[in-house]
Amino acid sequence: MKIAVLGTGAVGRAVAAKLADLGHEATLGTRDPRATLARTEADAMGNPAFSAWHAEHPAVRLATFAEATQEADLVVNATNGGVSIDVLTQAGAANLAGKVLLDIANPLDFSQGFPPSLFVKDTDSLGEQIQRAFPDVKVVKALNTMTAALMVEPGLAAGGDHSVFVSGDDEAAKRMVIDLLTTIGHSDVIDLGDLSTARGTEMLLPIWLRLMGALGTPMFNFKIAR
Amino acid sequence: MKIAVLGTGAVGRAVAAKLADLGHEATLGTRDPRATLARTEADAMGNPAFSAWHAEHPAVRLATFAEATQEADLVVNATNGGVSIDVLTQAGAANLAGKVLLDIANPLDFSQGFPPSLFVKDTDSLGEQIQRAFPDVKVVKALNTMTAALMVEPGLAAGGDHSVFVSGDDEAAKRMVIDLLTTIGHSDVIDLGDLSTARGTEMLLPIWLRLMGALGTPMFNFKIAR
Numbered sequence: 001m002k003i004a005v006l007g008t009g010a011v012g013r014a015v016a017a018k019l020a021d022l023g024h025e026a027t028l029g030t031r032d033p034r035a036t037l038a039r040t041e042a043d044a045m046g047n048p049a050f051s052a053w054h055a056e057h058p059a060v061r062l063a064t065f066a067e068a069t070q071e072a073d074l075v076v077n078a079t080n081g082g083v084s085i086d087v088l089t090q091a092g093a094a095n096l097a098g099k100v101l102l103d104i105a106n107p108l109d110f111s112q113g114f115p116p117s118l119f120v121k122d123t124d125s126l127g128e129q130i131q132r133a134f135p136d137v138k139v140v141k142a143l144n145t146m147t148a149a150l151m152v153e154p155g156l157a158a159g160g161d162h163s164v165f166v167s168g169d170d171e172a173a174k175r176m177v178i179d180l181l182t183t184i185g186h187s188d189v190i191d192l193g194d195l196s197t198a199r200g201t202e203m204l205l206p207i208w209l210r211l212m213g214a215l216g217t218p219m220f221n222f223k224i225a226r
Numbered sequence: 227m228k229i230a231v232l233g234t235g236a237v238g239r240a241v242a243a244k245l246a247d248l249g250h251e252a253t254l255g256t257r258d259p260r261a262t263l264a265r266t267e268a269d270a271m272g273n274p275a276f277s278a279w280h281a282e283h284p285a286v287r288l289a290t291f292a293e294a295t296q297e298a299d300l301v302v303n304a305t306n307g308g309v310s311i312d313v314l315t316q317a318g319a320a321n322l323a324g325k326v327l328l329d330i331a332n333p334l335d336f337s338q339g340f341p342p343s344l345f346v347k348d349t350d351s352l353g354e355q356i357q358r359a360f361p362d363v364k365v366v367k368a369l370n371t372m373t374a375a376l377m378v379e380p381g382l383a384a385g386g387d388h389s390v391f392v393s394g395d396d397e398a399a400k401r402m403v404i405d406l407l408t409t410i411g412h413s414d415v416i417d418l419g420d421l422s423t424a425r426g427t428e429m430l431l432p433i434w435l436r437l438m439g440a441l442g443t444p445m446f447n448f449k450i451a452r
Contacts, residue, residue, distance in 0.1 A: 223449040
């Protein structure tokens with residue numbers, strides 16, 4: 001499958017590398033590929049320069065948001081929530097139309113410092129905002145409730161014995177994402193229902209951030225014990 | 227220990243009965259004990275009439291909010307979040323002063339139907355609102371992230387292999403609640419930090435409600451897999 005992963009931060013890199021390992025044609029989308037490749041410093045989040053990462057993951061292509069999206073069968077939103085709508089606009093509504101969009105972004109607002117608050121919540125969600133802005137794409141929210149390493153290697157915490165949530169309005173799109181998550185190694189995929197249930201998973205971020213502080217590591221995940 | 231449990235709904239009943247079983251002097255606080263005992267119908271949430279429940283739990287006393295609180299060593303807020311401040315006002319700031327308040331309430335707003343939204347969130351919490359309204363009480367938020375039956379019998383889901391969170395500004399008060407939770411049988415008590423971390427646990431309610439819908443049962447809990 002041809003998969004566009006929009007965003008070259010920790011989440012985009014982890015997901016694109018894993019999808020390439022699984023045999024997919026993974027293309028990372030970025031605003032300006034030449035500028036992304038020219039950077040030699042770690043980014044603000046401490047991720048190594050993209051060129052250093054890319055040298056170790058040559059199977060992952062780099063392209064503009066629009067080029068990556070145009071030829072993709074599946075699009076992954078791995079951007080910061082605050083720029084997601086802007087990035088998807090650059091990717092192009094026509095390029096997105098009819099496709100499944102796996103939305104991993106969270107509506108984090110760092111403008112008041114750490115811990116961030118959420119710029120949309122409770123009676124709406126970023127997933128729903130994206131769906132309304134791009135009505136012809138099939139948004140499926142998933143993976144936004146854990147750190148990037150666990151998204152693609154669930155076994156790194158508790159032997160993989162934890163849960164991942166899926167929200168979306170299109171059943172076939174959700175099935176495609178559930179199959180992908182299962183292939184990656186997620187053993188407990190919980191279909192929460194329609195896209196409005198993304199309000200619940202996005203609102204997990206506040207406790208996730210406090211747990212990271214209390215536990216001193218991001219290498220944990222929610223398991224629904226039952 | 228003398229413990230006042232404010233609220234005679236499912237949470238108050240479950241907690242008071244368990245504390246009495248553990249040998250504590252548990253008193254349920256209610257607005258008007260005579261009216262509470264006179265009810266013969268199930269309440270709006272489907273709980274059996276209080277008198278029927280009370281006949282099976284004679285060790286639990288019933289008193290007004292103020293009477294129950296006045297003589298208590300520990301006070302438990304098991305009321306609906308929307309009325310918590312009002313109930314605590316009836317309990318009396320002077321009666322609460324210097325005591326530990328275990329706050330189980332959630333700021334659920336059912337005015338727009340189901341699922342409810344939260345009337346405070348993200349940059350504030352009900353726990354913090356209560357602390358500000360009653361600065362002389364030591365608020366500890368805990369147990370608000372699971373159904374009443376699991377609060378007091380954690381083994382009823384996944385053999386008890388799940389987590390409970392504690393938030394509070396007073397270390398000794400938090401220690402008292404952590405000891406109580408351990409005595410009840412909670413095997414993974416996570417101290418999240420100061421009371422502002424209750425924003426995180428109260429914001430678990432939206433996904434809890436969707437999980438109840440997706441799983442068809444409230445008998446599940448969050449485990450932090452790590």
